Amino acid sequence: LFSLRHPIALAPMGGSAGGALAAAVSNGGGLGLLGGGSGDPDWLNRELPIVASGTDRPWGVGFQSWAVDVSTVERALERSPRAVMLSFGDPSAFVEPIRQSGAALIIQVTDLEEARQAVGLGADVIVAQGTESGGHGAERGRSTLTFVPVVVDLAAPTPVLAAGGIADGRGVAAALALGAAGALIGTRFQATVEALVDPAISKAIIEGGGEDTERSRVLDIVRGSRWPSRYTARTLGHPFLDRWRGREAELAADPDAKGEYEDGVACGELSPLPVWASEAVDLIDDLASASDLVGSLAMQAEQSLTRAGRH
Numbered sequence: 001l002f003s004l005r006h007p008i009a010l011a012p013m014g015g016s017a018g019g020a021l022a023a024a025v026s027n028g029g030g031l032g033l034l035g036g037g038s039g040d041p042d043w044l045n046r047e048l049p050i051v052a053s054g055t056d057r058p059w060g061v062g063f064q065s066w067a068v069d070v071s072t073v074e075r076a077l078e079r080s081p082r083a084v085m086l087s088f089g090d091p092s093a094f095v096e097p098i099r100q101s102g103a104a105l106i107i108q109v110t111d112l113e114e115a116r117q118a119v120g121l122g123a124d125v126i127v128a129q130g131t132e133s134g135g136h137g138a139e140r141g142r143s144t145l146t147f148v149p150v151v152v153d154l155a156a157p158t159p160v161l162a163a164g165g166i167a168d169g170r171g172v173a174a175a176l177a178l179g180a181a182g183a184l185i186g187t188r189f190q191a192t193v194e195a196l197v198d199p200a201i202s203k204a205i206i207e208g209g210g211e212d213t214e215r216s217r218v219l220d221i222v223r224g225s226r227w228p229s230r231y232t233a234r235t236l237g238h239p240f241l242d243r244w245r246g247r248e249a250e251l252a253a254d255p256d257a258k259g260e261y262e263d264g265v266a267c268g269e270l271s272p273l274p275v276w277a278s279e280a281v282d283l284i285d286d287l288a289s290a291s292d293l294v295g296s297l298a299m300q301a302e303q304s305l306t307r308a309g310r311h
Helices: 017-029 039-055 070-077 094-100 110-118 146-153 170-175 199-207 218-223 237-245 250-251 257-266 277-285 290-309
Strands: 009-010 031-038 059-064 083-087 104-108 123-130 135-138 160-163 182-185 213-216 231-236
Touching: 009 017, 009 031, 009 231, 009 277, 009 290, 017 031, 017 039, 017 059, 017 070, 017 290, 031 039, 039 059, 039 070, 039 160, 059 070, 059 104, 083 094, 083 123, 104 146, 110 123, 110 146, 135 160, 146 170, 160 170, 170 182, 182 290, 218 237, 218 250, 218 257, 218 290, 237 250, 237 257
Parallel strands: 009 182, 031 059, 059 083, 083 104, 104 123, 123 160, 160 182
Antiparallel strands: 135 231, 213 231
């Protein structure tokens, strides 16, 4: 579909998957997807030209369906991306303009209801996201290992990308063994020189462990985020998680909690953003070049498949 060298796509992580990172992944032989997130116009106006001019290979842009309107997607389409990925929410309103532009339609799904809708809408590619993923995902979803093959069977012959807990070539190999056409990878690409993240976040990812992550709505609530409640976020540990775990309703009703959080951020005691991280964060131990990383992931995947074939 995209004439890629490697079956690897960059998760369009809102804000952090900027133009330089998306271009580097595409130049490395994968599919770079810009993290358009909720469609901030200033961010898009800055980052879209960077990826468009930074690679002559296929690239795309991703949006949160619940948070953007059609005009935002149409403005991104003016830059002629090869693909648009839609996640979290009903993608129906965006299908026609994407089709008219000639871009491929990629839809991420977190449960079988969303998967059936994506098939019905004629998605060119479906991303099956397991609950191991960093950042937002289904509160009551399924693991990548069990979810991906079910979506592969349901969507056939539409290609499926596996997402969630994939941070090295062994994970890519596992995705292929499950019947996926490739892997969509997020957290591993947060720890690259091109990612738009604070160095403290990269450091936390490199030093973090999977047991340090948890899925919760606490940090969305205290930050005043409008994320739909059905999508929780997997992050590394945070003082507000420890304080408010299991008390989300109480937190939402507390008029002082948000102020305390903002004061903590202002004085440097708290990070301005949570550290989104998947359960596979243990496998990340360096700050890599994204372009080189694509090739090394593919090489490790090939070695893993070859080794498995000997048994």
